[in-house]
Amino acid sequence: MIDNRRTLQRDRWRELDRVTGIAGIVATVVLFAPIIAISTLGEPGFTATPEQAAEFFRNGDTAWVTAAEATAALGMLAFLWFVAGLTTLLRRAEGEPAWRSTVALVSGVLVAAYGVIDASWDAAFSRGSELDPAVAIFAFDLGNLGFANAWLALASFAIAAGWALLTGRTLAAWWGWWVIVAGAGLIIVRFAWESFAWTLPYFVFWAWVIAISIRLLARPTVSPRSG
Template sequence: MVDVDVQTQDRWRRLDRITGIAGVAATVLLFTPIIAISTLGEPGFDGSRAEAAEFFSAGDTSWVTTAEATAAVGMLAFLWFVACLTTRLRGSEGEPAWRSTVALGSGVLVAAYGVIDASWEAAFNRGSELEPAIAVFAFDLGNLGFANAWVALGSFAIAAGWAILAGRALAAWWAWWAIVAGAGLLVVRFFWEGWAWTAPYFLFWVWVIALAIRLLARRVPAPAPNDLRAQQ
C-alpha cells in the first residue's frame, strides 16, 4: 500500500467536494428552469408552426428570461463539474491520460452549446411578435442543437466511464452506468423526434447527481503517483 502525504490527501478531498458541489449545482440550475419553461405548453419535437408560435409568445415574459439565464449558469456549473472530475480521473488513470482528455473536451462542447446557443432565448425575447414560420425555425434549431449535444454528452459519459475503469478510483459499476448512458445518448440521436432520448438522458443526469453525492459523502483514495502505480 502506497503512503500518500496528508496534505496531498486533503487537496484531493477538496477537489472531490468541489466536484460534488458543482454536480449538484449544475443539476439544480439546469433542471429547475427547464421544468418551469415546460409548463408554458412546450410542444413535442414535431410541433406545428402554430404550436411553436404560441409557445414562444407565452414565454415573452421576464421570468422566462431569468430562467434561461439560470440555465446558462447551470451549464457553467456543469463545466466546473467536468473539469474537476476529469482532473480526478486523470490522476488515477495515469499517463497517457487520453480517456480523461476526451471526456474533458466532450464536456467542454456540451457546456459551450448550453452557453452559446440562444435560438430559444431570441425567440422568447419578442415571442409575441414572432411569425409562425420564424417561430418553427427557431424551435427546430434549438431542438436539433439539443439533439446534437447528446452526442457530446454521450462521448463525455463513455470516456469518463472508461477512465474510471482504467484508474479504478471507484467501483466498476459507476463506470458501466456512465458507459451505458453514453452509448444510449449516441444511439437516440438517430431517433431524435421521439421520446426514446429521455431514458439515456435522465440515466446520465441521475449518474451525475449520484456521483456528486458519493464524492461529497465518502472519501475516495488519492491517486497514486504514476511511477509508484507501475510498481503495484
C-alpha cells in the same frame, strides 16, 4: 516535512472531491429547475407545427422566462466545473497517457459551450409576441436540433469518463458501466431524435451525475498514486 506535504496534498485532493460533488449537484438543480418551469408554458413536442411553436414563444415572452434561460446557462457553467473537477480526478486515477480523461474533458466543454452559447430559444422568447409561425418553427427546430447534437458530445463525455473509471479502478466497475450505457443510449436516440426515447438515457446520465456527486461528497474517491 515530507509527511506535512503529503497531508497537504491529500487535503487538496479531498477538497477537489468536495468541490466536484457540489458542482455536480448544483449543475443538476440549477439546470433542470428552469427547464421544468419553462415546460409549464405548454412546450410542444419536437414535431410541433409552426402555429404551436409560435404560441409557445408568445407564452414565454415574459421577464421570468428570460431569467430562467439565464439560470439554465449558469447551470451549464456549473456543469463545466463538475467536468473539470471530475476529469482531473480521473486523470490522476487513470495514469499516463490519460487520453480517456482528456476526451471526457473536451467533450464536457463542448456540452457546456452549447448550453451557454446557444441562444435560439432565448431570442425567440424575447420577441415572442412579434414572431410569425415560419420564424418561430425555425427557432424551435434550431434549438431542438442543437440539443439533439449536444447528446453526442454528452455521450462522448459519458463513455470516456466511464472508460477512465474502469481503467483507474478507484470505484466499483458498475460506476463506469452505468455512465457508458447512458452514453451509448444517447448516441442511439440521436437517430430517432423526434421521439421521446431520448429521455431514458438522458435522465440515466443525470442520475449518474447526482449519484457520483454524492459519492464524492461522502468520502474521498481517488487515492493519491505513489511516486
